[in-house]
Amino acid sequence: MTADYVDPRFPGPDPYAALDSIPNSITVTSTDFERGGQFAQAQLGGNDVSPQLTITNLPEGTKSLAITCFDPDAPTAAGFWHWAVCNIPADMTEIPTGHGDATFGNTPGALVLHGDGGKQGYYGPQPPAGHGPHRYLFAVHALDTEKLDLDENTTPTVLGFNLYFHSIARGITWGWHENHAE
Incomplete structure (x- = not known):
């Protein structure tokens, strides 16, 4: 089954397609944006106010959680x-x-890591002007361990590698933003 965030409006791939061995059974919702909708000004880059998230349907055996926000449509080979x-x-x-x-x-x-923009903490949507719409995927992972042995210098990519081996379930909600050329 194709995820609802896979849409021809967006140029990037489904970054979770190769990780389908982890069930997508967690439900993630937000009062700050509608699933698949545009973000409010407060959540955008420059304001950087992280959205509210509600997490339900965690599986038995969940010992900790991890949250990531990823832009698979960034003009890089690795997203943002x-x-x-x-x-x-x-x-x-x-x-x-x-x-x-x-x-x-x-x-x-x-443990809050530094994102690709260099900031430790949430960095809101801010695609390059004129690049088209970008998706922002908020993934919540249920982990089988209380603590991943990482530090604040760990990259989100290395966190993702660890999540692959410790996630017992995942849930994703998403929104999008487009920065129109001026």
């Missing part, structure tokens, strides 16, 4: 990571708006 957080307590199923700072809202144990 906008947010990566791991070691989130498993009972934290409501992520408040604006919780994407470098401390993840002072959540004990949470």
